[in-house]
Amino acid sequence: xxxxxxxxxxxxxxxxxxxxxxxxxxxxxxxxxxxxxxxxxxxxxxxxxxxxxxxxxxxxxxxxxxxxxxxxxxxxxxxxxxxxxxxxxxxxxxxxxxxxxxxxxxxxxxxxxxxxxxxxxxxxxxxxxxxxxxxxxxxxxxxxxxxxxxxxxxxxxxxxxxxxxxxxxxxxxxxxxxxxxxxxxxxxxxxxxxxxxxxxxxxxxxxxxxxxxxxxxxxxxxxxxxxxxxxxxxxxxxxxxxxxxxxxxxxxxxxxxxxxxxxxxxxxxxxxxxxxxxxxxxxxxxxxxxxxxxxxxxxxxxxxxxxxxxxxxxxxxxxxxxxxxxxxxxxxxxxxxxxxxxxxxxxxxxxxxxxxxxxxxxxxxxxxxxxxxxxxxxxxxxxxxxxxxxxxxxxxxxxxxxxxxxxxxxxxxxxxxxxxxxxxxxxxxxxxxxxxxxxxxxxxxxxxxxxxxxxxxxxxxxxxxxxxxxxxxxxxxxxxxxxxxxxxxxxxxxxxxxxxxxxxxxxxxxxxxxxxxxxxxxxxxxxxxxxxxxxxxxxxxxxxxxxxxxxxxxxxxxxxxxxxxxxxxxxxxxxxxxxxxxxxxxxxxxxxxxxxxxxxxxxxxxxxxxxxxxxxxxxxxxxxxxxxxxxxxxxxxxxxxxxxxxxxxxxxxxxxxxxxxxxxxxxxxxxxxxxxxxxxxxxxxxxxxxxxxxxxxxxxxxxxxxxxxxxxxxxxxxxxxxxxxxxxxxxxxxxxxxxxxxxxxxxxxxxxxxxx
Ligand code: BGC
Numbered sequence: 001x002x003x004x005x006x007x008x009x010x011x012x013x014x015x016x017x018x019x020x021x022x023x024x025x026x027x028x029x030x031x032x033x034x035x036x037x038x039x040x041x042x043x044x045x046x047x048x049x050x051x052x053x054x055x056x057x058x059x060x061x062x063x064x065x066x067x068x069x070x071x072x073x074x075x076x077x078x079x080x081x082x083x084x085x086x087x088x089x090x091x092x093x094x095x096x097x098x099x100x101x102x103x104x105x106x107x108x109x110x111x112x113x114x115x116x117x118x119x120x121x122x123x124x125x126x127x128x129x130x131x132x133x134x135x136x137x138x139x140x141x142x143x144x145x146x147x148x149x150x151x152x153x154x155x156x157x158x159x160x161x162x163x164x165x166x167x168x169x170x171x172x173x174x175x176x177x178x179x180x181x182x183x184x185x186x187x188x189x190x191x192x193x194x195x196x197x198x199x200x201x202x203x204x205x206x207x208x209x210x211x212x213x214x215x216x217x218x219x220x221x222x223x224x225x226x227x228x229x230x231x232x233x234x235x236x237x238x239x240x241x242x243x244x245x246x247x248x249x250x251x252x253x254x255x256x257x258x259x260x261x262x263x264x265x266x267x268x269x270x271x272x273x274x275x276x277x278x279x280x281x282x283x284x285x286x287x288x289x290x291x292x293x294x295x296x297x298x299x300x301x302x303x304x305x306x307x308x309x310x311x312x313x314x315x316x317x318x319x320x321x322x323x324x325x326x327x328x329x330x331x332x333x334x335x336x337x338x339x340x341x342x343x344x345x346x347x348x349x350x351x352x353x354x355x356x357x358x359x360x361x362x363x364x365x366x367x368x369x370x371x372x373x374x375x376x377x378x379x380x381x382x383x384x385x386x387x388x389x390x391x392x393x394x395x396x397x398x399x400x401x402x403x404x405x406x407x408x409x410x411x412x413x414x415x416x417x418x419x420x421x422x423x424x425x426x427x428x429x430x431x432x433x434x435x436x437x438x439x440x441x442x443x444x445x446x447x448x449x450x451x452x453x454x455x456x457x458x459x460x461x462x463x464x465x466x467x468x469x470x471x472x473x474x475x476x477x478x479x480x481x482x483x484x485x486x487x488x489x490x491x492x493x494x495x496x497x498x499x500x501x502x503x504x505x506x507x508x509x510x511x512x513x514x515x516x517x518x519x520x521x522x523x524x525x526x527x528x529x530x531x532x533x534x535x536x537x538x539x540x541x542x543x544x545x546x547x548x549x550x551x552x553x554x555x556x557x558x559x560x561x562x563x564x565x566x567x568x569x570x571x572x573x574x575x576x577x578x579x580x581x582x583x584x585x586x587x588x589x590x591x592x593x594x595x596x597x598x599x600x601x602x603x604x605x606x607x608x609x610x611x612x613x614x615x616x617x618x619x620x621x622x623x624x625x626x627x628x629x630x631x632x633x634x635x636x637x638x639x640x641x642x643x644x645x646x647x648x649x650x651x652x653x654x655x656x657x658x659x660x661x662x663x664x665x666x667x668x669x670x671x672x673x674x675x676x677x678x679x680x681x682x683x684x685x686x687x688x689x690x691x692x693x694x695x696x697x698x699x700x701x702x703x704x705x706x707x708x709x710x711x712x713x714x715x716x717x718x719x720x721x722x723x724x725x726x727x728x729x730x731x732x733x734x735x736x737x738x739x740x741x742x743x744x745x746x747x748x749x750x751x752x753x754x755x756x
Contacts, residue, residue, distance in 0.1 A: 074102030084145030100356035111140035120561030122169035134186020143364035161214025163510030166542030170586030177237035204249030265308030382570030397577025405492035419562025420507025436568025451485030506542025639669030666708035
């Protein structure tokens with residue numbers, strides 16, 4: 001029998017410390033003492049006057065009058081020091097108690113300096129860099145008046161059909177937790193009163209990335225053990241790092257929508273995790289509980305406040321029904337006071353109660369937004385996010401004197417560089433690939449032809465073009481486009497084809513059931529691959545794609561996601577070899593949609609298939625491999641890395657309570673390069689079925705050509721804990737297998753035995 005370490009005492013104390021009222025802030029209490037019930041409810045109301053991106057069908061009306069009346073706690077979709085000052089003046093000078101507003105925004109991957117989409121950023125596996133991008137985003141956004149960010153989005157997703165996979169850090173809870181922490185640190189740093197920092201919102205609590213069928217806003221159903229071990233850790237990590245607010249998700253959990261789910265918002269978030277900040281709903285998600293079947297607007301608003309939701313985004317259910325619910329005794333005034341206190345405490349944390357205009361310094365935008373320094377960070381972040389998926393005949397890197405045919409619908413395009421959820425960015429500022437090539441390799445001969453439309457289907461284009469022209473279908477026929485490209489190819493030494501998804505083919509409300517490259521572009525790729533010229537595919541997308549055909553073609557493939565404002569320069573940096581690609585996939589790429597969900601950390605079955613060879617009565621498919629096309633953690637480099645001497649220090653813990661797994665990594669190729677060295681373990685026996693592999697550590701190291709380095713991972717009992725069937729966070733002693741490699745598809749290389 002294994003010894004199970006039940007941490008009931010820990011749980012008890014966590015709950016206890018939460019129950020003991022948090023230290024009260026006199027300034028907040030004094031305000032609360034003066035507030036009427038209506039004014040308290042007003043603090044729980046978040047509105048958007050429009051002008052930004054509205055992701056629901058509703059935009060708030062009469063916002064100014066409501067602010068004057070003390071009916072608004074915060075707004076979003078408003079920016080610039082002047083406009084924010086005006087809004088604050090409305091609240092401070094015209095409402096009875098003069099309470100300033102929270103000013104929210106979705107600053108998801110950069111403000112005006114747009115960084116790669118989050119899935120791309122996570123592929124850098126560089127936490128310092130990710131933190132730096134969040135810090136830059138905070139500096140820019142706060143310069144424009146914003147004090148509250150609706151980021152980081154930390155939803156784990158194992159379903160690339162879901163468009164919002166672009167917005168997160170991929171499939172793994174361990175990596176996702178590191179990314180979540182890095183982003184919270186970047187936004188909030190260690191002091192929210194500083195004018196360059198803003199409140200981070202961890203979203204979307206919870207499990208939004210597990211929508212059934214990969215369809216956005218769809219229902220979710222999941223076992224508690226899976227939830228606790230595989231989906232919840234990044235939210236908890238962001239909260240442990242100090243994230244001051246949480247946003248609920250649209251989906252239900254155990255049949256209760258997140259915005260009205262007491263188990264989620266109180267039992268788990270507050271009592272178990274000790275969260276002390278405030279919780280905001282997603283866009284009209286309180287009202288959407290009507291469609292979920294939870295009652296009318298008064299019912300769902302009461303459900304939400306009683307569950308522990310503090311602020312209602314856009315829907316105004318709180319504003320219009322809570323007073324009545326108090327009068328009818330369905331909601332207590334105390335429940336409303338608690339929520340209002342949390343909003344006021346957030347304003348206090350920001351220093352707004354003392355200085356409502358601290359984010360309205362008109363000299364800041366010029367000084368702090370889109371600086372050369374920030375653009376440099378964007379260029380570096382983009383290059384670090386690229387993943388070299390396939391090398392062919394050493395075509396890459398290209399000579400800076402080459403004669404290049406640059407083709408493809410995304411090769412000379414500003415509208416698709418920023419990626420999804422970049423409402424604060426400006427596509428016209430982005431560097432297309434053609435321009436980047438000319439900047440970085442002025443002596444190369446670069447000739448451009450579009451070659452194909454992103455899609456030839458006008459109906460599809462209409463759906464994708466909601467925020468502006470993303471798929472522009474040429475007047476020329478597909479045949480003419482192709483011919484032009486092949487003429488350009490004829491005269492070139494090498495072909496670079498920039499192909500893939502338009503930005504709004506991923507992101508919110510952009511689910512796909514086919515996640516391959518659209519047929520219009522596939523035709524171009526096939527022709528190019530038969531041209532006899534070396535071909536490089538630069539592949540853009542907001543999700544893992546199914547590209548089994550392209551992987552078989554004699555081409556090199558560089559995955560660049562949607563790279564942000566410095567797209568063209570960063571792609572040129574990598575294509576011409578100034579930077580060696582070092583990104584690794586943070587989500588598995590399947591062969592086909594039928595394999596989904598597919599992820600490296602699947603739990604073992606009782607009938608695992610030993611190989612790709614079909615065996616009857618084993619867990620496999622008749623018509624598809626079981627392995628993915630490209631595994632989590634995978635990514636090549638212009639150089640080669642060899643791993644040797646992988647070993648464990650000892651079977652017993654050292655004086656620091658750790659064992660050390662180490663490996664020597666050598667750069668055996670001709671280029672200097674960076675490698676993400678990854679440690680995976682497998683818990684051989686435990687009380688609930690273990691994942692086949694679990695990432696437990698990674699280090700990104702820089703090795704000059706010919707150089708080698710020993711990398712060490714310190715593992716403690718804490719690192720090997722998991723949530724058991726009773727949801728206790730435990731270590732179960734026993735045997736663990738491990739390997740250290742540059743991808744998750746390595747073989748186990750050793751074992752260690754750990755008794756506590
Ligand atoms: C999204 C959130 C976002 C909110 C406000 C919603 O549709 O799900 O992620 O923060 O809109 O813009």
